Amino acid sequence: MLNPHPTRYAELNGVLHDLVRGAQAALGDAFVGAYLQGSFALGAGDLHSDCDFVVVVRERPDAEQEAALRALHHDLPRRDGHWNRHLEGSYAVAADLRTTAGLGREWLFVDHGSDTPEWSEHCNQPWTRWILREHGITLVGPCPAELMDPVPAEVLREHARASLATITDDVLAWCPPRIAWCQRYLVVQAARSLYTVRTGEVASKRDALRWSMVHGEPRWRPLLQQVLADRDCGFDPHAEPRPGSMEAARAFAAHVASVA
Incomplete structure (x- = not known):
């Protein structure tokens, strides 16, 4: 049924x-x-x-x-x-x-x-x-x-670590950095990958951002809050990232890759 x-x-x-x-x-x-x-x-x-x-x-x-x-x-x-x-x-x-x-x-x-x-x-x-x-x-x-069958936690962790090694290049290869949605997507993907590395599970975009605010370094909280708040903006191919936000997103992705 x-x-x-x-x-x-x-x-x-x-x-x-x-x-x-x-x-x-x-x-x-x-x-x-x-x-x-x-x-x-x-x-x-x-x-x-x-x-x-x-x-x-x-x-x-x-x-x-x-x-x-x-x-x-x-x-x-x-x-x-x-x-x-x-x-x-x-x-x-x-x-x-x-x-x-x-x-x-x-x-x-x-x-x-x-x-x-x-x-x-x-x-x-x-x-x-x-x-x-x-x-x-x-x-x-x-x-x-x-x-x-269940997906072993280590299989999830291994793939998340591998994706983080090239995450910025991979995302921006198809998602232009001039679009605000792409800035948010890069941050979200990095946060979700870090969540998986640390927990062996998978979180939604919102939950991964919130988890990263609690468990990550305080310096990244403004960026994470911005991405979480801007989610309701949706996808607009003409909307540009906030000044400095793409640079912050790249730095966050590099940080996550280094600690994962």
């Missing part, structure tokens, strides 16, 4: 209903279950979030199934509404998902707001798996813990 109220947004619940029914029609018996991970699973989803989903499939979609899924995701963003343009997720192959041996394998992935799925390892990462297993919201299907 489909979960009728997986989030507090009625419109989003309707979009998720259409997503699940469309995926079931496209996949037939290959459909296993559908879930939310990401910010909504962590209890932090709001109007500035994307909605991260995972649909588990028995095997890699064949040509006919893939074509039907592509048609579904070509149609969804073109409908009227808000949340139909803010979905992001993957069609996870059950055998890949079962153990960490399947980490990094490509799944059919729909980027935030995209109408063209692509094959990508984007959702097949330790932190997305951890959120799915430990906090995932079931839309329909078995509990996520029945489909996957």
Whole structure:
């Protein structure tokens, strides 16, 4: 039975209903279950979030199934509404998902707001798996813990440390430093990675910022408070960072990489 109220947004619940029914029609018996991970699973989803989903499939979609899924995701963003343009997720192959041996394998992935799925390892990462297993919201299907083994804390820590080594270059390679949202994103990603290194778990953006205010050095609190306060600004490609804030973000990311 489909979960009728997986989030507090009625419109989003309707979009998720259409997503699940469309995926079931496209996949037939290959459909296993559908879930939310990401910010909504962590209890932090709001109007500035994307909605991260995972649909588990028995095997890699064949040509006919893939074509039907592509048609579904070509149609969804073109409908009227808000949340139909803010979905992001993957069609996870059950055998890949079962153990960490399947980490990094490509799944059919729909980027935030995209109408063209692509094959990508984007959702097949330790932190997305951890959120799915430990906090995932079931839309329909078995509990996520029945489909996957736990993600060891050291696997999470190892990947977080590795990402911190190049975090600034990686973020600014696709997110221009002239955009205020990118300044906030860099700080958030650094804070979340440090949280994972220290705890072996994954936190939402807000919780990672708040944790860093409490457990980090006091000199970074104004920066963290600025990023937390500015979250409600959302994404605006024309909004520039506050004076000096990008430099502070770079310094914070370098600091986190050095202490992690």
